[in-house]
Amino acid sequence: MNPTRESDDGWWPVATVEQLKPAQTLARTLFGVPLVLFRTAQGAPAALPDRCPHRSAPLSQGRVRDGEVECPYHGWRFDSMGRCTRVPGVQPACVSGPLLPAANVREQGGLIWVSRAGPLPAVEPTGPQTGPNPLDVFFITDTARCSLAEAAENFLDAFHTHFVHAGWIRNDHERQKIRAKVEALPDGIQACYTEEGQQSGWIARLFEKERGWSYGRFRMPGLAEIEYRDKQGRINLLISAWLTPSQDGHIHIHARIASRRDWLPRFLKEIILRRVFRVILNQDKRILELTTVNVERFKAAGVSAPPAKLLHSPLDLLGPHIRSLLAGEPLPELPDAEIEVHL
Ligand code: FES
Ligand SMILES: [Fe+2]
Known part of the structure; x- marks a missing residue:
């Protein structure tokens, strides 16, 4: 099965497991479609369009009663399949057929995943990379004003770190000569970086003893990963x-931060890393x-500033490929060779 393009095909995480609390609604929007999430009486996650079919009130503003969502306007109740189970004041009570198309929902790997109503996607949710050593894990969530391609490119672009994160991750005046190789994956693209010593920013100085190699990776439909390994192949971060x-x-960003389990107590590491990653x-x-x-400024002015297309440098290792993947275009033939870069 070919990976899906930038469309609402496939599974998308919309919340962490902790964010979807029992007996509470959670409002989310996926590809512009407002959804209400809640848990059934058995604790299973459910997702319906966030619009009551009676007079269009947002169900997310209502309550969860016995594992069903109750509209805040006239109290109609809906179960996880979108069936109306109660219309207050109407006797005898009966259960309707589905009035709202229920989205597919899955709880997996610490996240709540949703796919649009209809048949289940052919591709499973895109899980994180795994390694040989135990990891301590926590999640950070946020939103950013940009496209999926822009966010993925930014996250995986090592060459902005000297400026946007100067001092924190790298410094422009302390570059290293390293080797990089870009390779296609069955569902994406990755860059492997070797021969990088310790990064010049203080985060690596504090948290990373040695660098073996590292990866920047994009997998469809929307996972961007950075992976640092030591010389024995263990995952540091x-x-x-x-x-x-x-x-x-x-x-909507759901970032899973996984770090090598070591002597530092997990809670302490999480407090420190949370603050650091929030700044980044x-x-x-x-x-x-x-x-x-x-x-938007140029669009609003009705002028197109030259150049008409984005310019790429030889250091834009992944961004152009990510854009191709998301546009459903085939990747070019990639050279089976490393290049030397000053990172
Ligand atoms: S609008 Fe939802 S019950 Fe009337
Ligand atoms: Fe960055």
């Missing part, structure tokens, strides 16, 4: 960011928003 198009040019994420969100707004 694995950041898996699922990028879910929500609404109006926004991306905010720096990325700022530059992405600035570029989005800048494109």
